């Protein structure tokens with residue numbers, strides 16, 4: 001099992017507040033890794049380090065290395081825009097642009113210079129196919145994206161991320177705005193996507209982590225307490241804090 | 252105990268009473284504004300409509316001669332003058348205003364915004380006669396004395412430039428509101444796909460803010476159509492079809508303001524008819540802008 005991403009000694013400061021402390025972790029290729037932990041422990045922050053979205057926060061300071069394949073994404077001279085194309089992100093609330101379905105999915109490829117209408121059409125079709133939106137009633141290509149249902153919007157956002165041909169998908173509580181049926185739909189989709197993509201998902205839903213992930217990492221106060229195979233973490237975590245947290249959230 | 256309850260009751264009663272009084276006053280204020288608008292409308296219509304019925308609308312809208320004392324009431328030169336000057340103002344004000352709004356809402360650091368935004372609002376507070384004054388003293392001579400431009404200086408061009416500056420606070424202010432109303436999640440989504448900041452502005456933020464910006468332009472247009480004093484001071488005011496940007500023009504507003512003080516009889520009523528045209532244009536622009544804006548607000552929710 002090769003590691004797609006290797007994080008080593010990552011520290012992050014928001015001003016003087018330390019949001020991440022000496023994070024060292026790897027994310028194996030074509031596996032789903034779930035990050036769990038109480039609110040404010042730094043799950044989203046860690047996720048946003050993996051595509052350098054934290055760079056957009058004023059006053060943030062990051063040290064340590066994040067290797068994507070064999071290159072440190074924080075090395076000077078890294079092309080952040082093409083990094084973000086390779087590491088797609090799906091947000092907590094579905095955030096399709098107020099454009100048509102087609103223009104949403106074509107947005108990324110157009111940014112990166114794709115102008116050929118035939119190619120764009122093919123990319124859009126493939127991406128919508130991958131998330132199960134192709135040919136769905138009421139999801140025409142010219143339809144305004146904001147007229148779709150919540151689940152369809154989230155699927156569209158995943159398709160939009162897939163359209164730039166990433167290797168990695170980062171998902172920050174992608175189901176928290178969805179009902180249980182829609183959640184099950186997105187979880188099933190993740191299981192098909194993982195054949196081609198490395199997925200890191202933040203979730204507050206323990207049952208979701210248990211159902212949907214291969215590996216689970218528990219974070220607390222900016223630290224990664226432990227990470228391992230999901231069954232092991234839930235059955236017999238080695239750290240007391242993990243056991244307490246899981247007992248607390250289930251009990 | 253009973254006393255206390257009784258006292259609380261009277262206290263509550265007075266509170267309710269003062270609420271009611273305040274509510275009444277606010278209602279009164281609101282209605283007086285509406286009534287004023289209605290009275291103005293009625294007044295203008297009463298003064299202006301008879302002459303329109305008398306001569307027929309084509310005497311106003313189909314004639315290029317304006318000589319009210321000799322029975323010619325053609326408003327076409329003034330309508331064209333207003334149109335040219337307004338279009339010119341937008342041609343100047345729209346790119347500048349949009350650039351200003353994007354800079355202030357998206358690009359400038361917080362400190363610069365805190366200084367610049369109030370300054371732009373200040374621009375709206377300068378009396379229009381001051382704009383006219385600057386136009387007369389600096390712009391008009393400049394246009395007249397540049398070899399390539401020439402003409403009398405008092406011209407459609409001068410009026411367009413002055414108006415182009417005067418519509419800036421309207422266009423910038425409303426466009427900034429529209430840009431700031433675009434949810435952060437759109438920007439994050441765009442950046443996460445690998446868009447640069449500029450690509451995000453052109454690809455997502457501007458399309459999302461489009462109707463607000465359209466409303467800004469329409470309201471700016473209303474401001475340009477309605478402006479009087481500054482235009483009179485720099486436009487030259489000759490009653491003629493604007494043949495060139497460097498030729499003098501007269502706008503609808505200028506027509507009324509220049510002649511009302513001495514007009515009598517049919518002449519005065521023809522000026523009221525001018526007012527009706529102006530009134531309709533202004534109200535339509537405001538109504539359209541309102542429509543465009545509220546439509547957008549609903550779609551963000």
Ligand SMILES: Nc1ncnc2c1ncn2[C@@H]1O[C@H](COP(=O)(O)OP(=O)(O)OP(=O)(O)O)[C@@H](O)[C@H]1O
Pocket residue numbers: 014017019037038039040041042043044045046057204
């Ligand atoms: N832009 C920021 N500026 C300053 N502090 C921040 C910023 N973003 C997050 N933080 C702080 O960093 C800590 C970690 O935040 P983060 O959003 O990563 O938590 P989280 O584990 O994702 O929580 P949640 O489960 O509520 O989403 C929190 O204490 C938060 O207040």
Ligand SMILES: [Mg+2]
Pocket residue numbers: 043044045172202
């Ligand atoms: Mg979070």
